[in-house]
Amino acid sequence: MKPENLEKINRSFEVQAPNFESGEVNFSKEEYLSYAVSAAAPGPGDTVLEAAAGTCACGRAFAPLVRTVVCLDATEAMLEVGRREAERAQLGNMVFVKGYVEELPFLSGSFDMVFSRLAFHHFTDVQAAFAEMARVLKPGGLLVMIDMEAAPEPLRESEDAIETLRDPSHVKNLSLGEMRALFAGHGLSIEKCEVTRMTQHLGSWLALTKTPDTVSEEITRRMRSELGGGDETGFSPYMSGGGICFDQRWVLMTGRKE
Numbered sequence: 001m002k003p004e005n006l007e008k009i010n011r012s013f014e015v016q017a018p019n020f021e022s023g024e025v026n027f028s029k030e031e032y033l034s035y036a037v038s039a040a041a042p043g044p045g046d047t048v049l050e051a052a053a054g055t056c057a058c059g060r061a062f063a064p065l066v067r068t069v070v071c072l073d074a075t076e077a078m079l080e081v082g083r084r085e086a087e088r089a090q091l092g093n094m095v096f097v098k099g100y101v102e103e104l105p106f107l108s109g110s111f112d113m114v115f116s117r118l119a120f121h122h123f124t125d126v127q128a129a130f131a132e133m134a135r136v137l138k139p140g141g142l143l144v145m146i147d148m149e150a151a152p153e154p155l156r157e158s159e160d161a162i163e164t165l166r167d168p169s170h171v172k173n174l175s176l177g178e179m180r181a182l183f184a185g186h187g188l189s190i191e192k193c194e195v196t197r198m199t200q201h202l203g204s205w206l207a208l209t210k211t212p213d214t215v216s217e218e219i220t221r222r223m224r225s226e227l228g229g230g231d232e233t234g235f236s237p238y239m240s241g242g243g244i245c246f247d248q249r250w251v252l253m254t255g256r257k258e
Helices: 006-019 030-040 057-065 076-088 126-135 156-166 176-185 202-208 213-227
Strands: 047-051 068-073 094-098 111-117 137-148 188-201 238-240 243-257
Touching: 030 057, 030 111, 030 137, 030 188, 030 243, 047 057, 047 126, 057 068, 057 076, 057 094, 057 111, 068 076, 076 094, 111 126, 126 137, 126 176, 137 176, 156 213, 176 188, 176 243, 188 202, 202 213, 202 243, 213 243
Parallel strands: 047 068, 047 111, 068 094, 111 137
Antiparallel strands: 137 243, 188 243, 238 243
8 A cells, every 4th residue: 555645755855865974964774763762672592673764774783783684665766875885884684675654565474673754754654564563563563662752732833834845755743742652552561661752953954854945934934923923833942053943842752552
């Protein structure tokens, strides 16, 4: 089952691929990668699936610690960056697969761990995606999900609207309760739930997606308006280092398959 927004996803991430691991943004920040891998605590005999892997930054972090890492993504340009970086790092235990999380091309119970980072807000059918991730997980295996927490009501709609302006492949951020419900609804007992604030610089955030100038100006205008006492955006922007910043709330949730 192809994602309904596949064309938007491919268009967006083909643009993002060359600079996705830039040090100017936090999406591949080394400290958080180390933290995420440590929280997942993989074993040397594990077979790991990174679902919606992007440039496979997480998969490459797992690779030296496990038997095999399979990285699956819908966008070939992103996988190619991951493949190239894996070769550069001489990681010979990685497999790269073009495919869709909503229809994983793997047998049930194939993986000791399934990992997904910053992907669920792009899914038009989060239930289908999560069900597939749970399906290919072995009994007793660990599912690790990292994504941005939605702004509280009534600012959630405004936050998603700005996210979609910046990146049309964005669908919606999930609330903490919705994330918990996914795990419970598919028979996974939650072992860890942590929220980390990640600072984003507005200019770098907009540059990553090569957001058109007119759209960037509109988003910046809304942020500046809030800073001046205008309508809230859901981002709670603030000034730092001479520029506009905001904090994303990254949720790391792990669940064990019963």
